[in-house]
Amino acid sequence: MTQHIGTPPTQDDTQPHPAKPAQLTVFQGRVADRNPLGMAGAQRMGQALAQRLGLSPQVVGTPRTPLAAPWDVELNAARQELEELARAMExxxxxxxxxxxxLGRCAAAIATLPMVARHHPDAAIVWFDAHADSNLPANSASGYLGGLVLTGAAGLWDTGLSGDLRLAQVVLVGARDxxxxxxALIDSGTLRLVPPGKDLAQRLATAIGQRPVYIHLDxxxxxxxxxxxxxxxxxxxxxxxLxxxxxxxxxxxxVGLEIAEFQSRWPEANTEASPDALIDALLPLLSKICPGV
Known part of the structure; x- marks a missing residue:
C-alpha cells in the first residue's frame, strides 16, 4: 500500500511502523521544475524500486504545473511540501x-540533506552530479534553485528550512560543469571533488575513507x-x-540514498523510459540496504 503524506500527519504516522530496514519515499512536489517529466520520473522510479525491494512507498507532495521561475519564487511555492519532505525524512x-x-529535481534535497546531517553528522554526503550545485543567490548567473542546494542545506543562505549540513561533509562525484x-570552493578544499575518469571507484573510496555514506544521485x-x-x-x-x-x-x-532527475520519457522520441538498467547499476548499494534483493 502507498501511503500519502500531507498536513496534518496521517493516522499511520502515529502507529508502529513495520520492521523494514528501509523507508521508500516518493516526492511528487514541484521544486524548480521546467517540465513535468521529473515529477513523473520520480513516481516511475519509486514504483520500480518498490517492486524490486518489496517496500511500500510513502508519497509526499502533489504534481503541479511547472513554474520555470527564479529561485526565490520556486522556493516559496514549494516551501510547504519541502517542509513535509523534511518531516518525513526525520x-x-x-x-x-x-x-x-x-526526487523529481535536485532542488528537493534542500529539505533532505539537513535532516541527514542532523542525524548522521559524521557521514559523507556523496553527491553524484554533473554540476557542483553550490552557488549562492548572490553569485548565481542562472538564478536556478537547483544550483543553490548544497550551500542552502549548509545554511550559507537562508532557505527558511534547516541548515545542518557542513560543506566539509560533501564529496562531489562526476562534476564537470x-x-x-x-x-573556488573546490580549490580551497571546502568541497572535495572526485572527477569522472579512470579509477573513479578507487578514488572515491579514498575520498570517503571509513565514513558512513549518504548518496545523492542526479x-x-x-x-x-x-x-x-x-x-x-x-x-x-x-x-x-556507476x-x-x-x-x-x-x-x-x-545511511541513505536519493535519486533525482530521472525523467519519465525520452523527449526526442516521446517514448517512455525504463529505470531498470539504472536500478541494476545501483544493486550493490541497494543490496546493502535491503539484504536479499
Missing amino acids: RTLQRGQVPITT IDPAEQ CDVLEPGTVPTEYLVPGGLTLAD GEAMTALAKNAV
Whole structure:
C-alpha cells in the first residue's frame, strides 16, 4: 500500500511502523521544475524500486504545473511540501531506518540533506552530479534553485528550512560543469571533488575513507543518452562506472540514498523510459540496504 503524506500527519504516522530496514519515499512536489517529466520520473522510479525491494512507498507532495521561475519564487511555492519532505525524512531517521527517496529535481534535497546531517553528522554526503550545485543567490548567473542546494542545506543562505549540513561533509562525484564560485570552493578544499575518469571507484573510496555514506544521485552525472534527464553534459559516467562506484560505497555503512532527475520519457522520441538498467547499476548499494534483493 502507498501511503500519502500531507498536513496534518496521517493516522499511520502515529502507529508502529513495520520492521523494514528501509523507508521508500516518493516526492511528487514541484521544486524548480521546467517540465513535468521529473515529477513523473520520480513516481516511475519509486514504483520500480518498490517492486524490486518489496517496500511500500510513502508519497509526499502533489504534481503541479511547472513554474520555470527564479529561485526565490520556486522556493516559496514549494516551501510547504519541502517542509513535509523534511518531516518525513526525520521520522524515517528517528525510526532507525535507511531512507531511499526519489526526487523529481535536485532542488528537493534542500529539505533532505539537513535532516541527514542532523542525524548522521559524521557521514559523507556523496553527491553524484554533473554540476557542483553550490552557488549562492548572490553569485548565481542562472538564478536556478537547483544550483543553490548544497550551500542552502549548509545554511550559507537562508532557505527558511534547516541548515545542518557542513560543506566539509560533501564529496562531489562526476562534476564537470562547474561555475567559478563553485570552483573556488573546490580549490580551497571546502568541497572535495572526485572527477569522472579512470579509477573513479578507487578514488572515491579514498575520498570517503571509513565514513558512513549518504548518496545523492542526479542522473545527469551519467553520459548523455544513458537515461533521460533534463541536462546533457558530455563526459559523464557509464552505468558500469556507476556500478563500480556503488560497489565501493557499499563497503561502508550506508545511511541513505536519493535519486533525482530521472525523467519519465525520452523527449526526442516521446517514448517512455525504463529505470531498470539504472536500478541494476545501483544493486550493490541497494543490496546493502535491503539484504536479499
